[in-house]
Amino acid sequence: xxxxxxxxxxxxxxxxxxxxxxxxxxxxxxxxxxxxxxxxxxxxxxxxxxxxxxxxxxxxxxxxxxxxxxxxxxxxxxxxxxxxxxxxx
Amino acid sequence: xxxxxxxxxxxxxxxxxxxxxxxxxxxxxxxxxxxxxxxxxxxxxxxxxxxxxxxxxxxxxxxxxxxxxxxxxxxxxxxxxxxxxxxxxxxxxxxxxxxxxxxxxxxxxxxxxxxxxxxxxxxxxxxxxxxxxxxxxxxxxxxxxxxxxxxxxxxxxxxxxxxxxxxxxxxxxxxxxxxxxxxxxxxxxxxxxxxxxxxxxxxxxxxxxxxxxxxxxxxxxxxxxxxxxxxxxxxxxxxxxxxxxxxxxxxxxxxxxxxxxxxxxxxxxxxxxxxxxxxxxxxxxxxxxxxxxxxxxxxxxxxxxxxxxxxxxxxxxxxxxxxxxxxxxxxxxxxxxxxxxxxxxxxxxxxxxxxxxxxxxxxxxxxxxxxxxxxxxxxxxxxxxxxxxxxxxxxxxxxxxxxxxxxxxxxxxxxxxxxxxxxxxxxxxx
Numbered sequence: 001x002x003x004x005x006x007x008x009x010x011x012x013x014x015x016x017x018x019x020x021x022x023x024x025x026x027x028x029x030x031x032x033x034x035x036x037x038x039x040x041x042x043x044x045x046x047x048x049x050x051x052x053x054x055x056x057x058x059x060x061x062x063x064x065x066x067x068x069x070x071x072x073x074x075x076x077x078x079x080x081x082x083x084x085x086x087x088x089x
Numbered sequence: 090x091x092x093x094x095x096x097x098x099x100x101x102x103x104x105x106x107x108x109x110x111x112x113x114x115x116x117x118x119x120x121x122x123x124x125x126x127x128x129x130x131x132x133x134x135x136x137x138x139x140x141x142x143x144x145x146x147x148x149x150x151x152x153x154x155x156x157x158x159x160x161x162x163x164x165x166x167x168x169x170x171x172x173x174x175x176x177x178x179x180x181x182x183x184x185x186x187x188x189x190x191x192x193x194x195x196x197x198x199x200x201x202x203x204x205x206x207x208x209x210x211x212x213x214x215x216x217x218x219x220x221x222x223x224x225x226x227x228x229x230x231x232x233x234x235x236x237x238x239x240x241x242x243x244x245x246x247x248x249x250x251x252x253x254x255x256x257x258x259x260x261x262x263x264x265x266x267x268x269x270x271x272x273x274x275x276x277x278x279x280x281x282x283x284x285x286x287x288x289x290x291x292x293x294x295x296x297x298x299x300x301x302x303x304x305x306x307x308x309x310x311x312x313x314x315x316x317x318x319x320x321x322x323x324x325x326x327x328x329x330x331x332x333x334x335x336x337x338x339x340x341x342x343x344x345x346x347x348x349x350x351x352x353x354x355x356x357x358x359x360x361x362x363x364x365x366x367x368x369x370x371x372x373x374x375x376x377x378x379x380x381x382x383x384x385x386x387x388x389x390x391x392x393x394x395x396x397x398x399x400x401x402x403x404x405x406x407x408x409x410x411x412x413x414x415x416x417x418x419x420x421x422x423x424x425x426x427x428x429x430x431x432x433x434x435x436x437x438x439x440x441x442x443x444x445x446x447x448x449x450x451x452x453x454x455x456x457x458x459x460x461x462x463x464x465x466x467x468x469x470x471x472x473x474x475x476x477x478x479x480x481x482x483x484x485x486x487x488x489x490x491x492x493x494x495x496x497x498x499x500x501x502x503x504x505x506x507x508x509x510x511x512x513x514x515x516x517x518x519x
Contacts, residue, residue, distance in 0.1 A: 009230065009259050009263065010230075011223070011229065011230045011231055011233065011234075012232050014232070014235070014237050015232040015233075015234045016233055017264070018238070019234045048153060071301045
């Protein structure tokens, strides 16, 4: 998330983790099971702990894969390719 | 001044108790048991070890100074947390907030912890203020979150202004998460330049480079607007100019999270007093002209200025006994505070004693979020007992600080602290 932070807004990694970090402890406070997502790239141990990112609740790898597929189709459409009609003679 | 541990049972007899929170005044006795308030009223206690005769004396909440420099860590020759707390007790203060411009800067939770741990056995409650930026360089925000968790009560780069507007904005936005004020030393570095004293007729006559009022008021205006924009709490330290008072007054009508303080020396002196080049009057922001002083007094009377804070700034002899341009800025103020403020505001300007007490007690405590209900059964005794009628001449021997840089030496003051009770100890002035 470093690329998204403005100059000097977050004082240090340890402060960010203490205030905002997605840790197992914080996840487990919730009664419902949470689905964990992350747009990547991950800074393990800063905004998200490895234990959370690699857990069964996390769908991050699927998210990234789906993200690639979504982008492919969007680019494909924007490049002006028409949908093929299989019934066309 | 003597500081002793409170005996297990102490009777404060026949005091005129002024409660600034409940706005009441009554004659009564207070029984302290193990340092806590056990009873208030007409008390006949037979097995009391110590009785303090408070006839003719005022008893009220211990004073709170939200702006002091105790130079700890790093400059123990000027002051330490211990000597600073002695200085505070002598002035009737039971609670203070220390500024982080120490060596090293208090810009991380470890340093906050150092102050909290070191001050635990001391008689005065010391609350550390953390710096806004790392090393007070004005570039990167410091670990405000971690410092707040460790016990920081506000954030300030005091001594230095936060010159960069974006950094000030970010600091205000970030501070909202913790609900504590940002305290910016408002003096535009560029406009201030090499100014040594207030820019005006006197500086011209004395041949000293002037520091114009606008250097302060322009930054006060910026900070007020940024606070309003970000919705953060802003506390303006040592207000010294008429325009600053004006802008604060106007902004307070539109936005309510603004507070401001004024120092005793800005209420007492004007720039003509620097005619003998007294380096103990070299301070930042500088002592301004008499019109500015009048505006500050008006600002107190109409509530624009919320409280008194001393900006107690100890310096060693060699930093003050030098040419005016080379001398360090700052003066000590804890011991003389009440006598100065009572003389100027009460005797000369007609402000009531209870209003003066409020400026030193409930107002600063409210700004910092400290408990204000001190005259309650069960509470730890945090009290000051003073003689509001005593006229006295302030001398170097009245100073408990390690440093002696006070411009009030040989000045006539009105009102004197007799006893200060805090954290299970009692200070008796000599």
